[in-house]
Amino acid sequence: MKLLKKMTMEIVLAGMLLADGAAASVTVGGTRVVYPLDQREVTVKLNNDSYAPSLVQVWIDDGDPNAKPSEVKVPFLITPPIFRMNAQKAQTLRVMYSGEALPQDRESIYWLNVLDIPPKANRAHEANTLSLAYRTRIKVFVRPASLPGKPEDAPAQLTWKLTASPNGKGQAISVSNPTPYYVSFSEVDVESTGHIFTNKRGGMVAPRASTILPIDAMNAVAAGAKVRYIAISDYGGPIDGDAPLGE
Template sequence: MLRTKPTILAIVLALCGISVANAAVVIGGTRVVFPAQTRDVSLRLENKGGDPALVQVWVDDGDERSTPTSAHAPFAITPPVFRIDPGNGHALRIVHVGDDVPRDKEVLYWLNVLEIPPKASDAESKNVLQFAFRHRLKLLHRPKDLPSSPDRAVATLRWSIEQGVDGASLKVVNPSPYHVSFNAVDLHTSEGAGSPVSLGGGMVAPGASLGFPLSKDRDSFDTAKVDFVTINDFGATVRGSAAVDR
């Protein structure tokens, strides 16, 4: 499940005696996989709060500043705006309305879910600050009959330590037609004596590469191994490891 956390600003304002609205809408998943052979898919939303919530949804092609009127993506959502009462749920219907997408690899889009809280009943009598919470989920359009399976994509990754103008980096190349998302990447070296270097997370697209900057030059590494945690179609974490070329 995905849920928005309170921001630091919200916590500070709460300590100052100003009321703050909290995110109440819970989304039934951390990503949406859209099979190309399917005309539409559904996603469940639930209102776990005590007040009604107005929700607006749209899909974009990677522009974080997109709005429902400026977004570009071959998808339509019905309905685009709706209300969810406390304790109730709602199923989004996402429809694919375009055909000009690659058929040899996944394409990444983003599903935006904007939660607009109702006006506070005591807004006239005291200071009240309310937030509109925007959730942003990956939407993966997956062509039919891709070679291998998503679970096999991790096994095809190639890891190496590369030297660049700005220093060395741990590079991962993804030859598969699937996106691979990392929750964590840890580099083990012979120098580290068992203490891994934590490099964070990220995502590598099909046929692309991703670099994790290192604090030392490539010649400083003798042997290396990488441990990583990936996120599968269901939002579950899967651990893996691989040797690193240098």
């Protein structure tokens, strides 16, 4: 047990060595996980695309990306939690719902973390090589049975309004979601008087909630503007749509 705790701590500390532009050797087979609550478990496939083995740790958090795996409290078990992945091999994760109470009238969201620790350099010419751990973090949508409607139809039911930017500079758009499904965006554009104002950072709106998305507009959006969006489906594909922008 002490050895496992020590290993877990070392892996978590290694996970802090993340760098922009790094590439993970271990990849997740999908951009999101959908967990139907009427199923006992779902599986997630990992692949090690490199020619070297990796040590991998996986865990689920409830929204805090800085939470340590030993401290998170979520209603899911994931196995195996720590394992070695040989080069050019695959590994299947089993995610199991523990049965704790969750809302039954809307989706809940969690995040799956996959921490990829490459092997240490063991050759003379690799002595000065810096190896970085890489963490992949994707959304886990927990979906109760018998929710009304279809998730792919949810983006078309959103309502959009022009609002002031939260920082007090310029304009933003407020999007309201009357459906029981989360809706994520990869891009949102506002077309107004021949100009296009873009939010390329995307965003997400929770079920039966609203959120504000910034746009690159300084009080330039006029009445009659239109929103064009790219939402993301359960399979990671695009759902293109447009809607009027209210005031």
